[in-house]
Amino acid sequence: MQDPQIIYPLRPYLRLSHPDPVRVIAIVGTAGILVSPMDWMLLILSTAIFGLAVFATGLSSLRLRRLPWRFNFWLILAGFAVQSTGLWLRGQEVGRCPLTTFSDVLWFLSWALACLYMLVGATYRVSLMGAFTAPVIFLLQCGALLAGRPPAVSGPRQAPDLWLELHAATSMVAYGAFGLACVASVMFLLQQWQLKHRTLSFLFFDLPSVSKLADVIRRLLVWGLAILSLGLLAAIGIHEWPDRLKLAVAVTVWCLYALLVVLMRVHALGPVRLAWLSVAAFVFSVLTLWGVTVVERGAL
Amino acid sequence: MNVVCIGVSHHTAPVEIREKFAVADFSAAEFAREFRQSTGVAEVVVVSTCNRVEIYASGPDIRAATPALDSFFQSRFGADYPADLFYRHDAPESIGHLFEVVCGLDSMVVGETEILGQVKDAYAMACGAGLTSRTLNKIFQRAFHVAKAVRTKTRINRGATSVGSAAVELAGKIFGDLATCKVLLMGAGENSERTARNLMSRGVTDLIVTNRSLERAARLAAALGGRSVAIDAWQAEVHDIDILIASTASSEPVVTKAHLQPVISKRLERPLFCIDIAVPRDIADDVNELENVYLYDIDSLEAIARQSIEARRTERLLCGHIISEQVAAVRQWLVVAAPSGSASERVGSPTLRQKPVPE
Numbered sequence: 001m002q003d004p005q006i007i008y009p010l011r012p013y014l015r016l017s018h019p020d021p022v023r024v025i026a027i028v029g030t031a032g033i034l035v036s037p038m039d040w041m042l043l044i045l046s047t048a049i050f051g052l053a054v055f056a057t058g059l060s061s062l063r064l065r066r067l068p069w070r071f072n073f074w075l076i077l078a079g080f081a082v083q084s085t086g087l088w089l090r091g092q093e094v095g096r097c098p099l100t101t102f103s104d105v106l107w108f109l110s111w112a113l114a115c116l117y118m119l120v121g122a123t124y125r126v127s128l129m130g131a132f133t134a135p136v137i138f139l140l141q142c143g144a145l146l147a148g149r150p151p152a153v154s155g156p157r158q159a160p161d162l163w164l165e166l167h168a169a170t171s172m173v174a175y176g177a178f179g180l181a182c183v184a185s186v187m188f189l190l191q192q193w194q195l196k197h198r199t200l201s202f203l204f205f206d207l208p209s210v211s212k213l214a215d216v217i218r219r220l221l222v223w224g225l226a227i228l229s230l231g232l233l234a235a236i237g238i239h240e241w242p243d244r245l246k247l248a249v250a251v252t253v254w255c256l257y258a259l260l261v262v263l264m265r266v267h268a269l270g271p272v273r274l275a276w277l278s279v280a281a282f283v284f285s286v287l288t289l290w291g292v293t294v295v296e297r298g299a300l
Numbered sequence: 301m302n303v304v305c306i307g308v309s310h311h312t313a314p315v316e317i318r319e320k321f322a323v324a325d326f327s328a329a330e331f332a333r334e335f336r337q338s339t340g341v342a343e344v345v346v347v348s349t350c351n352r353v354e355i356y357a358s359g360p361d362i363r364a365a366t367p368a369l370d371s372f373f374q375s376r377f378g379a380d381y382p383a384d385l386f387y388r389h390d391a392p393e394s395i396g397h398l399f400e401v402v403c404g405l406d407s408m409v410v411g412e413t414e415i416l417g418q419v420k421d422a423y424a425m426a427c428g429a430g431l432t433s434r435t436l437n438k439i440f441q442r443a444f445h446v447a448k449a450v451r452t453k454t455r456i457n458r459g460a461t462s463v464g465s466a467a468v469e470l471a472g473k474i475f476g477d478l479a480t481c482k483v484l485l486m487g488a489g490e491n492s493e494r495t496a497r498n499l500m501s502r503g504v505t506d507l508i509v510t511n512r513s514l515e516r517a518a519r520l521a522a523a524l525g526g527r528s529v530a531i532d533a534w535q536a537e538v539h540d541i542d543i544l545i546a547s548t549a550s551s552e553p554v555v556t557k558a559h560l561q562p563v564i565s566k567r568l569e570r571p572l573f574c575i576d577i578a579v580p581r582d583i584a585d586d587v588n589e590l591e592n593v594y595l596y597d598i599d600s601l602e603a604i605a606r607q608s609i610e611a612r613r614t615e616r617l618l619c620g621h622i623i624s625e626q627v628a629a630v631r632q633w634l635v636v637a638a639p640s641g642s643a644s645e646r647v648g649s650p651t652l653r654q655k656p657v658p659e
Contacts (some may be wrong), residue, residue: 057651196588198600200607205458209476211571270568270591 009054039093040149042086043107047141049079050110050182053134060131072130073121079137080114097165099172103147108169109286110140112176112268116220122181124216128206132183140286147293163237170231171250175240175285178257181217182282185275188213192272214271217278218264225257245295249288256281302362303439303634305394306369306386307347307354310408313385315350323348323376328422328427336431338375341366343436345426347401348626349418351408356398358435361529362390392631395439399623404457410612411456416447419617439630446626453622456615459608464498466604467575467596471499474573474594479503484537486510487547488520491577495545496524508541510534512548544574546582553584564590571642577601 053075087107090098098104117133120126191207194200207213232254235247260277263269269277308321323331323346332346332355341359348354357369370383389397397406404412404417423440426432432440450456460466470477475481481504485492488511494509507526510533511517517528531536538544538560548554556575564572574595576583581597588595 059619191473195470195594198596198603200604204473205455207473209473211474212476214569267568271571272591 026032035088037093037149038258039086039089042082042089042146045161046079046082046086047138047145049075049082050134050141053130055137057131069132070136073118076114076117076130076134076137080111080118083107083111083114092110097169099141099165099168101147102290103144103149105146105289106140106144106147107170108172109175109179109289110137110144113137113179116173116180117183120216120220124171124212126184126187126208126212126216128187128203128208129183132187133180136179136183149260161239163234163239167231167234167238168196170227170234174224174228175282175289177220177227178278178282178285181220181224181278182255184213184216184220185278187287188217188271188275189279193276210271214274217271217275221257221264225254225261227256228257246292249292253281253285256284303356303358303391303394303399303435304358304362305354305356305389307352308386309352309354310407311324311406312387315381316409317382317385318351318353322350323353325421325425328425329431332426332429332431334373338372343426343432345423345432345440346490347419347422347435349415352401354401356394356436356439358433358439389501391634392627395630395634396623396627398439398443399446399626402443403450403623404447405616405623407594409461410609410616411458411461413451413457416444420444425502435634438633442626442630449453449626450622454615454618456612456619458615459604461605461608463577463598463601463605464495466601466608467495468498468502469559470594470596470604471573472502474571475542477503479505482506482508482540483526483543483545484510484534484541485520485526485545485547486531486534486582487549487578488513488516489547489549492545492547493520493524495547495575495577499543500524504543507619508537510537515534535559538572540566542570542573544572544583545606546574546576547578548582549584550578551580553582555583555587557584557590560587560590560593564593568592575601576609619649 053072057076084137084231090107091106092132094100099108102162114131114137117129121129187207188210190203191213192210194204195210228250232250235250258275260281264274304607308318310318325348328346328348332344334444335346335355335357336344339357339359341357341362343358345356346354347356373383373386398419400406402416404415404537404593407415423432423436427437460469469480471478478499481499483496483499483504483506485496485507488509492509496504499505505525507524509517509521509524509526509528510531511520511528512531514528514530517531521528544555546555560572568591571592571594572590574583574587574593576595576597579598583595583597585595585597587593
């Protein structure tokens with residue numbers, strides 16, 4: 001019996017005796033994407049867009065192709081639009097602000113980072129910030145994908161606690177500000193290193209001045225702390241308190257950044273140390289988010 | 301329709317020769333009209349700068365106008381005008397040459413941007429005097445488009461090519477806006493003044509001058525619009541300055557880490573940029589170890605300038621590709637009857653695109 005006509009073009013891909021691994025992965029991956037829920041598809045799509053931004057940055061850096069740095073801004077804007085749509089659909093599914101799982105948290109955090117980048121980058125005209133922000137967003141979204149999509153919500157939904165939603169959402173926006181401060185800190189440390197060691201790379205001319213970057217770091221830390229403070233205040237109104245571990249982590253992160261801001265205000269920290277601490281604090285904050293998830297899963 | 305470029309530049313003649321052929325702005329239109337009348341060409345643009353005098357002409361039969369061109373220069377500049385110092389390019393080399401000129405590739409400092417404005421002014425003058433028509437309009441407008449493309453797609457004009465401009469560029473990358481910076485000059489010599497004026501060209505207005513001779517300090521301060529202080533009082537000023545330029549005649553370092561450490565600890569957030577252009581150096585090298593202090597001496601500034609010049613040389617290749625593409629595009633539009641041996645005519649000289657980059 002002859003194979004149906006439709007099989008002929010697929011024959012090279014269906015050689016079960018000698019399967020081509022790359023083609024098999026491509027087929028399975030594509031099929032997986034196509035049968036995924038729409039919000040998950042949009043997360044994958046936005047991750048791909050940010051991945052393209054990282055790739056474009058890499059090409060420009062290697063001087064293989066002279067892409068304008070503003071190319072990053074448009075890619076991040078496109079990725080942000082897809083992210084926003086996906087988050088909205090996710091929110092519709094869970095019936096609340098989509099911050100119910102670790103994957104949601106990373107997704108929301110990357111959304112906040114993209115949103116703040118477009119605000120700060122445009123307001124302060126921090127050139128090249130997109131080139132440094134895109135990889136962070138891409139990594140966070142990859143983390144969200146690796147964390148896996150939670151099972152579909154079934155059964156009756158509980159009425160959302162608005163104070164809990166406000167606490168979670170504002171905390172993530174604050175983390176977004178801290179993330180952007182981390183990005184600005186990396187840019188500052190790079191530019192400062194070049195100036196200090198008198199070794200100027202091609203990035204030197206495109207990176208902003210160290211004074212401007214230091215100013216952006218300070219502002220983002222202050223705003224982030226202010227927003228996180230609002231988030232903790234919102235937690236007071238929660239009907240059912242979050243578990244003690246989450247509360248302890250939130251307060252710890254708040255104390256860490258409050259200490260940074262105080263030291264900054266009393267001029268006890270130079271910009272170099274502030275930048276390093278800003279990077280360390282954000283990495284710590286993201287690790288605590290993951291750590292809380294691990295502990296919760298272990299407890300369950 | 302042919303397009304010819306005849307001229308003399310810093311590549312072919314020293315300044316004492318070039319200055320004889322320079323055409324002043326106010327007489328350029330008259331010169332161009334006279335040229336067109338004498339030679340019978342249809343269109344003409346005269347570009348006269350400190351480094352070149354070039355005439356771009358277009359007409360249905362430029363080859364026939366060659367004797368007229370020679371007699372024009374003889375009548376204008378004398379029978380013994382140095383014809384061997386003049387070069388002549390016919391199309392398409394003339395078009396490529398114009399593109400290279402406006403992109404700054406033929407300039408003393410490769411990638412400089414001033415020439416573009418000068419050529420635009422020359423073209424605007426010729427256009428306003430009715431000396432251009434379809435051919436030169438097309439070519440010059442395309443040249444300006446090429447200059448813009450080269451600037452956006454390459455890094456030909458990136459980086460400082462001199463010690464003074466390197467210092468200004470570094471200051472820009474430390475402070476951003478220089479208009480709010482305070483500068484302290486230690487030493488009232490030529491080097492200090494030159495560096496200070498470079499910074500002033502970027503917006504610096506607040507200057508303090510100190511020197512062993514208070515009179516010289518006061519004189520320089522008055523010339524720069526700043527104020528002077530006695531040499532012993534420089535430490536009192538350091539806490540409030542952003543840029544320190546040192547160029548004294550001292551044989552030992554005047555500024556040490558011990559001097560600046562207590563000052564820096566009270567102004568951690570405010571960077572200090574130290575430019576030491578003295579030999580022997582005025583600022584101890586370990587000053588660079590202080591947080592938020594950036595120290596550059598004459599060697600490091602020269603190294604940055606050399607690096608930029610080298611980088612611009614590398615960018616020439618990419619610029620060459622862009623220019624070649626555009627010349628080809630113009631050639632398709634422009635029907636050229638290339639005369640035999642129409643490549644650049646300059647006895648004993650290589651073609652322009654292979655000319656060594658000026659230091």
